[in-house]
Amino acid sequence: MVTNQAAYDAFYPDDAVITFTVAGPNTTYSVTRVSDGTAVSGGVPAQPLTNIPYVPGEAIAFEGIQLQVSGAPANGDVFTAVHSNPQKLDILSIVENLAIGLDTLGEGDAANLQRGELISDALISLDNAMTAINQTTSKIGARLNTIDSVESANEEIKLFHRNTLSDIEDLDYTEAISLLTQSTFVLQAAQQSYLKVNNLSLFNFIRG
Numbered sequence: 001m002v003t004n005q006a007a008y009d010a011f012y013p014d015d016a017v018i019t020f021t022v023a024g025p026n027t028t029y030s031v032t033r034v035s036d037g038t039a040v041s042g043g044v045p046a047q048p049l050t051n052i053p054y055v056p057g058e059a060i061a062f063e064g065i066q067l068q069v070s071g072a073p074a075n076g077d078v079f080t081a082v083h084s085n086p087q088k089l090d091i092l093s094i095v096e097n098l099a100i101g102l103d104t105l106g107e108g109d110a111a112n113l114q115r116g117e118l119i120s121d122a123l124i125s126l127d128n129a130m131t132a133i134n135q136t137t138s139k140i141g142a143r144l145n146t147i148d149s150v151e152s153a154n155e156e157i158k159l160f161h162r163n164t165l166s167d168i169e170d171l172d173y174t175e176a177i178s179l180l181t182q183s184t185f186v187l188q189a190a191q192q193s194y195l196k197v198n199n200l201s202l203f204n205f206i207r208g
Contacts, residue, residue: 002120007064015080016040018060018067022075027054029073031062034080068116071109079113091129098122 002008015034020027031040031049039048042062049062054073059066067081101118 002064002124003061003066004064009064011063016062018069018079018081020054020073020075020077021051022073027073028052029054029060031060065120067113069109070112073109077109079109081113081117091126094122094125094129 017032017034018029019032020029028051029049030051031042032038033040039050040062041047042049042060043052049060054069056072057068057070059068061067065081067079069079098118102115
């Protein structure tokens with residue numbers, strides 16, 4: 001399983017080979033890169049994983065992943081830890097693939113290693129799926145807020161139109177025409193007065 005995503009991403013896409021050596025009562029293991037055969041570092045503090053004493057049931061940790069090997073490996077046993085890049089699947093497909101994989105895997109050290117890798121991939125895929133869901137939820141929330149704002153503006157426009165229509169329907173046309181006629185008469189009288197005053201000189205104004 002993945003325990004340190006940053007270290008895992010830095011190591012990917014390389015793969016690792018775990019080789020067991022049995023000499024009498026002592027069993028050791030070494031972890032090397034598939035690409036160039038150099039030793040892979042692991043442990044705390046980090047050190048090259050070369051001829052490390054093997055303890056049954058104890059996890060083998062390196063480059064951000066942790067593997068569990070059970071049983072007693074034979075001399076020369078080799079396991080390849082393949083760093084897969086999980087596909088982007090929907091949650092139901094992820095769970096289905098995990099269930100099928102767990103049902104079809106048999107027993108033994110190799111199967112246990114594959115089982116751990118399968119579970120690790122499923123957890124990464126589920127994490128990616130949840131991240132995508134959260135991002136989509138945020139986008140939907142922003143769009144819903146925009147829709148609410150538009151609906152609110154539309155309601156205000158509808159209210160304005162209803163009030164305007166009501167004013168038009170309630171208008172007394174006779175009274176409105178009378179007011180318009182009076183306003184026109186007053187405006188014309190004011191314009192004529194302005195013209196007369198404007199044509200008078202100061203002398204004519206004093207004489208008058």
